[in-house]
Amino acid sequence: MPEFDSSIPGQPRQVHLAAHFPGVNNTTVWSDPASGSHIEFDSFAHLAQTAEAGLFDFFFLAEGLRLREHQGKIFDLDVVGRPNTTAVLSALAAVTKRIGLAGTLSSTFNEPFDIARRLATIDHLSNGRAAWNVVTTSNAFTGENFRRGGYLDYADRYRRAEDFIDVARRLWDTAAGDGSFTHASDFFDIAGRFPAGPLPGGHPVVFQAGDSDFGRDFAVGSADVIFTRHSDPESGRKFYADVKSRLARYGRTEDSLKIYPGVSIILGDTPAEAAERSREVASQQVSEAGAIAFLERVWDRDLSAFDPNGPLPDVPPAADSISQGRVKHIKDAEATIARWRKIAEAENLTARGLVIRVSTRHSYVGTPHQVATDLAEAVRTKAADGFILVPHLTPGGLDEVVEKVVPELQELGVYRTEYPDGSLRESIGLPAARTAADWAAARREARSTAAAETDTTKIGVAGTPDAPTRELKEVG
Secondary structure, eight states, X not given: OOOOOTTSTTOOOOOOEEEEEOSSOSOOOTTSTTOOOSSSHHHHHHHHHHHHHTTOSEXXXXXXXXXXXXXXXXXXXXXXXXXXXXXXXXXXXXXXXSSEEEEEEESSSSOHHHHHHHHHHHHHHHTSOEEEEEEOOOOHHHHGGGTXXXXXXXXXXXXXXXXXXXXXXXXXXXXXXXXXXXXXXXXXXXXXXXXXOOOTTSSOEEEEOOOSHHHHHHHHHHOSEEEESOOSHHHHHHHHHHHHHTTGGGTOOGGGSEEEEEEOEEEOSSHHHHHHHHHHXXXXXXXXXXXXXXXXXXXXXXXXXXXXXXXXXXXXXXXSOOEESSOOOOOOHXXXXXXXXXXXXXXXXXHHHHHHHHHOOOSEEEOHHHHHHHHHHHHHTTSOSOEEEOOSSTTTTTHHIIIIIHHHXXXXXXSOSSOOSSSHXXXXXXXXXXXXXXXXXXXXXXXXXXXXXXXXXXXXXXXXSSSOOSOOOOOO
């Protein structure tokens, strides 16, 4: 049966699903006997093949270039091992047939020619299923692996990222011709011949994870898909409406950029059983050692003397970070700690109980029918175009979703029963790949319009290779 066309009156908007294989995370329940390796190929293959059986759009592989550390030691409550992304995706191309293969690759510690070539190779091996989650690497801790520290000033990492994407797209464009290329900009001065024939998917699909005001414009001007943390429907609808409203300025339609929040699903035969299972999983996700480590990242001091089953530490936060390689989402530690103390007192929570309360939230909890209905409603009300499912167990954490939730979605008439013909672009519902020249022209026009509206040339977005803007803020 072909997929419903949501543009036809009366036809429901279709739910899209994708699978997340975690690189570093706070979600895996390592104590569960079903928890397997995050390095062995069988784990990657199991999750990807399960997702493909469920007709998911893509398999999303998170990656980093250095293991996270805590108090100077490898953080072994995390994933202790990070295989090369493109090697894993190339191997998965041989054991899957239709599911997209998306990998996280840094624009800071790579070069456009190499990344473009590797992704083009995966696109050929997979017959048009390659995708690239573009990230900047914003710390000298990771940069030490490359003998150049942080490498760039913070803002310039994002100027480089946009230029990097532009160069990669120019290279893929040349693959459809004679392969000849020349590119000169603030960051790259290259010329040669791109050694890959025309790509089956035109261009690999480009992902981005911007959330700040600047990050949203960055995504609208450079990406095909946004991976967002706005997993609850209310904040999802606000994010969705805001991002989609920016597209016209860049000459894009609403369907040309897809929004996929990362979500977790907990199932039960009854609502009560699902709720109880959610509480059990949340408790397993935060061990006693994990609770102390979580608090130490906020207090920025050694808290090993404190009992995780006692009250919150009664000391103020320190100034220096003792955790490396981890994005610090909490900016005001003192205000956060004060708020947590109030919550802990009001709800009579131990330190570990407080960490469970503030750090674990399962997006969709209920029976398979309830979850399917809630997912469909979130898409219908434009809180998302699809969902990247983040399981708490690897590699079997999506088995139950594919077995029980997917049939419910199909019964509701909001989920396909077979893959559409074509590349990953067709599977996601994206238009044909836009040329690099078209992307650059659209950005220049958008920024020219914004400059005219604000009567200033400092428009607060990443500069194009032709006219780089020096003033830039953090993406996401």
